[in-house]
Amino acid sequence: MNRRRRRAKTDRMDATKLDTMLIRYHSGDRKVWHVVRVPSVEAEDGRQPHRELGRFKRERTRHINRIKGLLAGQGIQIGIGKEFARDLDKVRLWDGSALGPGLRARLVREFERMELLRQQVRELEWEQREALRHSTRPEMAKVRNLVRLKGIGITSAWLYTMELFAWREIRNRRELGALAGLTPTPRQSGDESRELGISKAGNAHVRAIAIELAWAWLRHQPDSKLALWYQERFAHGGSRVRRIGIVAVARRLLIDLWRYPETGVIPEGAVLRTRVV
Secondary structure (H helix, E strand, O other): OOOOOOOOOOHHHHHHHHHHHHHHHHOOOOOOOOOOOOOOHHHHHHOHHHHHHHHHHHHHHHHHHHHHHHHHOOOOOOOOOOOHHHHHHHOEOOOOOEOOHHHHHHHHHHHHHHHHHHHHHHHHHHHHHHHHHHOOOHHHHHHHHHHOEOOOOHHHHHHHHHHHHOOOOOOOHHHHHHHHOOOEEEEEEOOEEEEEEEOOOOOHHHHHHHHHHHHHHHHHOOOOHHHHHHHHHOOOOOHHHHHHHHHHHHHHHHHHHHHHHHHOOOOOOOOEOOOOO
């Protein structure tokens, strides 16, 4: 409607509109709105470890990049190992002088924060492995099933389960694709018809790992039906075609991984690990 057109709006009118929509929904009109699946307290708590782990890894990468950038500004390139602080004493600038005390102190502090994050990442990963070995919670069984597939790691299996499979009550593949933001967005008007790409309206954590996992699947499961389908249709095209193809693989793989813990049907042609953890 016209943005400049004035329209009455009151709480009473809003409540009446909601009542009308509620009556339509219970009368069978399921498209009038979508029911939001609210996670339980336990399900919400289960999403904290992998989200915190992802944040720690991003922060660790930022510290590494900051250290490399500060060194590159002085024309220096060295490894960032355990003896990084001691290696800084041996570093010399272009004129043979040592690093300035202010810059050296800043680099050491960045390195110490990075090491703290590394330790926290190791602790969280150890906790995940222990839960995978010993926990009796039902969602852990789904994580174990996913990890059995070659190319699926604990991080991706944990994220898929805790963000989607454990509590979402997904009914069909279209709903699953929409939750991950991997659905197409066609635009058609008259003779004009084109695709605007994927919607990106779903869970950003799932969508990011889905693309990464799709590339890993092609590498570790080259003889699977999905990998062969990608090789036949997209592998010989340009970079844009391959990117389109990998999104299609990510969506199909997400659907297969959702069905596997629910029905026990292994993705066609996939290989299982002999040892999980």
